[in-house]
Amino acid sequence: MAQSLTDTNPVMASDASHVLSVDAMGGDKGPATVVAGLSKFLNKNPDSRAMLHGPQDTLEALVQKHKIADRVTICAADDVVNMTDKPSQALRHGKATSMWSAIEAVRDRKAAVCISCGNTGALMAMSMLRLRKAEGVNRPAIACLWPSRNPAGFNVMLDAGADIRADQDDLLTYALMGASYARNGLQIARPRVGLLNVGTEEHKGRAELKVAHEIIGEAAEAGEYDYVGFVEGGDLPSDKVDVIVTDGFTGNVALKTGEGTATLISELLRESLMKTPLSILGALFARGSLKRLRKRIDPRRVNGGVFLGLNQTVIKSHGSADATGVAAALHLAYQLAQSGFSDKLAARVASAASLAQDTPQEAGSDKPGTKTG
């Protein structure tokens, strides 16, 4: 890997795989929360370092307060991308923003992964412009973690909303990228991949899904995953699959539906337990168990949508993330950075996608149904 590191400051002197590039601005709770999360993360990972992007004076004060100045390089950027900015606006007028600066640092190989709590659309648009799509990728995707019954505690779902469309070839790319992410992010040697549909029978669903079903199955060997076929919405938290592939429209609706349902039930549970003196006493006795459950399904623990299909890795943290949530996104980023994920993913997609593109012409020519798309 070509690196343009210089020795002018403590961050750049170290190996870039230990360095995270953090956009301090754009989250709902402001830079104080991001720096508090960064401090939590740095304290747990003694070899890690960070580049922090935003207004110099504000960040300097925060970094001093948390006593992490020796492990953080502040990169001054005075502008901020707002949550309401359109991606096109952000691209045209965004060069002086903290988000742009944070992406530039991974583009220049000074840091391994970029993390931002800001505007998702703008972050994806800037990342595509500056980092470029990896070879063989038409549509990048956002992969999210979904609390599940699996031993790892999570499943991977993609696309969670990078693009509102995906054709059969995009879905194949998502399968390859999702499997690679599950290997490097969740340590699952041979992930099981499923394709989201409205039923598990082969005759169901849209035409592009039937073609995707064929080609994802055919690429399983080369992609080193097991293909379990169609799965349904109810399988997202299940232990019969590790990686769930879908288009970004469906994936985004599913993600927000799952979060909304979990929030409703938590609120109803709390209200229900506070209703009678006896149940308040009961809740008190069960407090430890309820707390463990809340932790298990806490959306802050699964914070971090990973942009897949670019030449470097970018992670989008929830806009409303608190310090715990920011720290979770940074932990995930660091784990991917340490595993050399960006380069592994690029190699995987480039080789397996070109392999799979040949497959239907050879093996599929005698199969009716593979040519419908």
Added chain:
Amino acid sequence: MAQSLTDTNPVMASDASHVLSVDAMGGDKGPATVVAGLSKFLNKNPDSRAMLHGPQDTLEALVQKHKIADRVTICAADDVVNMTDKPSQALRHGKATSMWSAIEAVRDRKAAVCISCGNTGALMAMSMLRLRKAEGVNRPAIACLWPSRNPAGFNVMLDAGADIRADQDDLLTYALMGASYARNGLQIARPRVGLLNVGTEEHKGRAELKVAHEIIGEAAEAGEYDYVGFVEGGDLPSDKVDVIVTDGFTGNVALKTGEGTATLISELLRESLMKTPLSILGALFARGSLKRLRKRIDPRRVNGGVFLGLNQTVIKSHGSADATGVAAALHLAYQLAQSGFSDKLAARVASAASLAQDTPQEAGSDKPGTKTG
């Protein structure tokens, strides 16, 4: 309403709006469960009657056992549509099935609403063939109830999976039908309608959604609903909207994702509470509250997908429904039957849809963006 009632049996002698047509077969738990649910329902609704379709001897024994023989007419049908049958198979070979017989009874106006626990695809295909689409409807939809924060306790979502596609005109029809269902099924005089998308900003989403956004807004006055614009997956259980409109692919994934998430959380809660002696004691104290919560989010209480857009109403009960679930679907059916829902809906769609078809040409000609579809 033209009715072909004769006086040959107790059911047909009464007004058909008091009569439900019940398919006893096709559910996972067999006819005993359906008849048990029917018995529960009849006991709570003294004026109601039923036509029960399936094998004569089996049903006679069950009806005798539950002492409801005087209020039930058994319609002999020896064949059954299986859960694995393709809709096309069921249409070709289904004339002797209990499902077909149950649909015929509403077609002949002997009963007001048809209820089946059987194969959804086959039920929709047979219903379309025998009951025909209502005037102005291109794609019928399945509407489901979603536990929510609203005073009624539920929101309406459609399409839950009748069709895997919907264009802008279908989405407008869904808005009109969903509003009519909310008025008659949930007693909401002026329902608030939202269109499901990946964000609430006007520039987001697929082209057909942007057009649907315009025409659903324009038809609000004629359709007697308030249009709240785009909503997200997280709004499905919220109190900011009563009716959520989407295509059947997205709707089906959202529905199953919500159910899967609720099931996972319930299971984790139970496991968590059983882990320590103290929390077992706590759960015991809180038993009443936990039971109320379970009832509030119990999928059996929201049992019943209503087929909208046909000339009569058909309700699909969960295949795995128990007697409580079957009774819930029958209660819903009876409420819609009593309100004269089928005819009201047909009139609504026919008049408002033709009105809305004219609107874009008149009012939209000076608005950029209304012509993208």
